[in-house]
Amino acid sequence: MSPLLALLVLAALVAAATGAGLLWRARAGRVRERHGEQRVSEAELGPQVRFGRRGTVVLLTTPSCALCPGARRTIRSELAGREGIASAEVDLSERLDLARRLHVFRTPTTLVLDPRGRIAARAEGGLDPLGLRSRLDALATTS
Numbered sequence: 001m002s003p004l005l006a007l008l009v010l011a012a013l014v015a016a017a018t019g020a021g022l023l024w025r026a027r028a029g030r031v032r033e034r035h036g037e038q039r040v041s042e043a044e045l046g047p048q049v050r051f052g053r054r055g056t057v058v059l060l061t062t063p064s065c066a067l068c069p070g071a072r073r074t075i076r077s078e079l080a081g082r083e084g085i086a087s088a089e090v091d092l093s094e095r096l097d098l099a100r101r102l103h104v105f106r107t108p109t110t111l112v113l114d115p116r117g118r119i120a121a122r123a124e125g126g127l128d129p130l131g132l133r134s135r136l137d138a139l140a141t142t143s
Contacts, residue, residue, distance in 0.1 A: 039118050051115060052085045054115060056085065057078075059090070072108075075132070110122065112136070
């Protein structure tokens with residue numbers, strides 16, 4: 001392979017990797033609305049989980065999750081003063097079945113559930129406070 005061709009191939013690989021990294025970073029933490037009927041039950045999440053009458057925020061974590069404390073603080077902060085919205089945390093290292101069923105590939109993953117357990121929104125990675133606030137406001141108006 002000629003040196004010029006090798007340099008062009010290297011430049012193309014760097015550009016592709018940079019583009020993929022920027023796309024991944026832009027999507028991380030964004031709370032995206034879910035359109036579908038995928039549901040989760042209280043029993044499936046664990047005996048400590050009780051859904052709120054307006055909705056529930058579920059933080060899916062693992063012991064080695066570096067971004068989980070920040071997501072936990074964001075959830076706590078956004079739920080302060082909100083009536084009827086519960087929160088729960090599930091350690092996926094003990095619940096691989098749930099991680100598989102919900103297609104969780106990174107933690108933290110945050111689910112916003114409506115009162116019936118339907119997944120209304122989902123975020124993967126660090127949590128965007130404004131996106132979460134928007135979804136929680138939507139829960140308050142639809143309940």
